[in-house]
Amino acid sequence: MSQRTPAGRGPLDLRPITLETHVNRYAEGSVLIRAGHTHVLCTASIEDSVPNWLKGKGKGWITAEYSMLPRATHTRSKRDREKVSGRTQEIQRLIGRALRSTLDLNQLGERSITIDCDVLQADGGTRTASITGGCVALSLALEKLIQDGKIPRSVWLNTVSAISVGIKTGEVLVDLDYEEDSSADVDMNFVVQGKDQLVEVQGTAEGQTFSKSQMDQMTEAAFRATQHLQALQMEAIRASGNSSILK
Numbered sequence: 732m733s734q735r736t737p738a739g740r741g742p743l744d745l746r747p748i749t750l751e752t753h754v755n756r757y758a759e760g761s762v763l764i765r766a767g768h769t770h771v772l773c774t775a776s777i778e779d780s781v782p783n784w785l786k787g788k789g790k791g792w793i794t795a796e797y798s799m800l801p802r803a804t805h806t807r808s809k810r811d812r813e814k815v816s817g818r819t820q821e822i823q824r825l826i827g828r829a830l831r832s833t834l835d836l837n838q839l840g841e842r843s844i845t846i847d848c849d850v851l852q853a854d855g856g857t858r859t860a861s862i863t864g865g866c867v868a869l870s871l872a873l874e875k876l877i878q879d880g881k882i883p884r885s886v887w888l889n890t891v892s893a894i895s896v897g898i899k900t901g902e903v904l905v906d907l908d909y910e911e912d913s914s915a916d917v918d919m920n921f922v923v924q925g926k927d928q929l930v931e932v933q934g935t936a937e938g939q940t941f942s943k944s945q946m947d948q949m950t951e952a953a954f955r956a957t958q959h960l961q962a963l964q965m966e967a968i969r970a971s972g973n974s975s976i977l978k
Contacts, residue, residue, distance in 0.1 A: 743952055745894075745906045745959060750867055750967035759844075760871030762967070764864030767908060768854035773864040775872035778843045791839025793869070795826035797861060799850040822858045825931065829862045829891050829922045830869055832930045838886040844872055855909040859893035859920055863960050866891050867967050874976050887976050889925040892960035896921060896949045898941060903948050905956050917941045921953035926961060 740746070746767030755761035760775035781792050797819055801807045811819060830846055846869060848861035870890075876882045895907045897915035904911055912918060919934035934946075941949075968977060 742902055743905050743955065745956055746908070748960070748963060750864060750963055752867065752871060752967055752971040758868070759875050760868040762864045762868045764860050766856055766860045766906065768852060769856050769860050770850070770852040771857060771860045771864055772849045772851055773861060773868040774847045775868040776845045776847070777872055777876065778845070779841070781841045781843050786841070789837065789841060791836045791841060792843045793827060793831045793834070793836070793846070794843065795823050795830060795846040795848060795861075795865065797822045797826060797848045797858070799853060799857070803850045803853045822861070825858060825922070826861050826865055829893060829930055830865055832888070832924050833866060833869065833891050834873065834886050834888055838883055840882060844869060853909070855907050855912045856895045859895050862891060862893040862922060863964065867964050870968050870976055871971060877976060884976060890961050890964045891922060891924045891930060892957045892964060893920060893922045894953050894956040894960065895919065896953050898945060898949070903945070903952050905952050917945070919949055921950070921957065923953065923957040926958050927954050
């Protein structure tokens, strides 16, 4: 087994990951997720309304917004002031789809929860970190509604987390940093509910094609990684003092 870094991270090892809750005093739910040098602030905000196309249906909605601070990367990028880029739209939709899988929207009632994911520092895996951290922020916001008796505990179905997996020089790597991601032959993102239920898989052969056997290896590596992420999510929710949603 090769070593990826001087610190000795193996091909299937994740970067050091932390989930710090209640970092924003105003948001109904907030988490700062750190995955190596990638840091993302995730906040959840509740509104007692839904988009026009959902009004009168008694169903709630979860949506996401994603942005990267100008100096989150090596060079300064411009802010999205007037028009959101295609890449940003794609990421926002991915995060929204992932987080909607965690709950029964019919039990949420006509409420919307917006998850804002702001990348403070980027070193690969910003969209996957946003999903993993955003899930915890969402659970904290739901806890407030449950405690107030506005929604039942059964609204919450399961956690969702995400991880990047790639192939570089024939070897499967998990949780790619920017350098690995930019030079990988195959680049994939796995979104997993619970321990082994796939929500979404995005994959591209950047430098070479990949076989079914390699796809199976990447899937198994993703399941192993997201099991670890789920354990971290559950620990963060319990440590936040609002763990009744897990019962």
